[in-house]
Amino acid sequence: MTRLPSSAVTDPVKARYAQYAQKSHAWIENYQAKGGKVYCGAGCFRCCDMPIRVSLAEALIVAQALSERERHKVADHAHKVQANARSAPDDESYVQRHRREISFCPLLDRQTGSCTQYEARPTRCRDTFSAFPAEFCAEGTWEAMSRREREQYRRDVARTAGTDGELHFIAPLEHLSEPIWAAASKAMRAGWRLEAWGDFWTLTTLAADQKFMTHIAAGDGKKAWQRAKVLGLAHPMTLEIEEF
Numbered sequence: 299m300t301r302l303p304s305s306a307v308t309d310p311v312k313a314r315y316a317q318y319a320q321k322s323h324a325w326i327e328n329y330q331a332k333g334g335k336v337y338c339g340a341g342c343f344r345c346c347d348m349p350i351r352v353s354l355a356e357a358l359i360v361a362q363a364l365s366e367r368e369r370h371k372v373a374d375h376a377h378k379v380q381a382n383a384r385s386a387p388d389d390e391s392y393v394q395r396h397r398r399e400i401s402f403c404p405l406l407d408r409q410t411g412s413c414t415q416y417e418a419r420p421t422r423c424r425d426t427f428s429a430f431p432a433e434f435c436a437e438g439t440w441e442a443m444s445r446r447e448r449e450q451y452r453r454d455v456a457r458t459a460g461t462d463g464e465l466h467f468i469a470p471l472e473h474l475s476e477p478i479w480a481a482a483s484k485a486m487r488a489g490w491r492l493e494a495w496g497d498f499w500t501l502t503t504l505a506a507d508q509k510f511m512t513h514i515a516a517g518d519g520k521k522a523w524q525r526a527k528v529l530g531l532a533h534p535m536t537l538e539i540e541e542f
């Protein structure tokens with residue numbers, strides 16, 4: 299069993315997850331009472347093929363919840379993410395190829411459409427809510443739209459309360475998660491004297507690696523990066539480590 303560091307870094311993030319659940323629930327009730335619609339619900343998963351950025355603190359919470367079999371599946375996914383990061387010509391291609399070719403998160407149960415790590419899932423999986431039906435979240439929908447359909451989409455988004463006016467996701471529910479990011483940042487600095495951010499599956503795999511986490515716990519970002527390199531998981535698009 300891989301040794302994982304103390305809960306000093308993960309507990310503050312978990313506490314903010316709980317606060318977010320309460321605040322977002324209250325916000326949604328108020329939004330719906332005023333006629334707003336939230337299309338997310340159990341079994342809806344079309345957004346689970348998006349790249350996800352996390353802190354190492356969030357990734358550690360997930361790594362601690364995984365079985366060995368799940369860790370292997372996440373590690374396989376992380377290596378596909380690395381291959382994409384190494385070969386994608388730009389950020390847009392990186393995202394498109396992630397959705398089309400790497401596809402769904404290995405923690406998704408495709409039979410039921412549910413997240414197998416719902417309690418441990420990272421912030422981005424908690425604060426993504428849609429004011430439009432799931433087909434608008436699906437990979438390829440935007441690309442398949444005609445010019446007229448795209449104009450209609452833009453008009454519909456612009457007149458939908460809760461969006462940022464450009465995309466159909468609910469912006470205030472994303473803003474409500476900012477205290478989670480802040481808590482993760484603070485806890486990593488206090489516990490490890492560094493911050494590490496990056497791709498969800500890459501960081502989750504690294505969080506389960508004893509040598510990587512020993513360097514992190516010692517505040518040695520350079521050795522942690524070297525360890526990630528040995529594991530084939532060091533790329534600037536998917537791993538950022540900054541010492542303080």
Ligand code: SF4
Pocket residue numbers: 337338339342343344345346426427428430431432435436
């Ligand atoms: S963001 Fe879209 S795909 Fe994801 S749960 Fe909500 S409606 Fe479904």
Ligand code: SF4
Pocket residue numbers: 345346347403404405406407412413414415416419420423
């Ligand atoms: S962790 Fe869960 S909610 Fe997040 S992308 Fe994976 S399956 Fe979806």
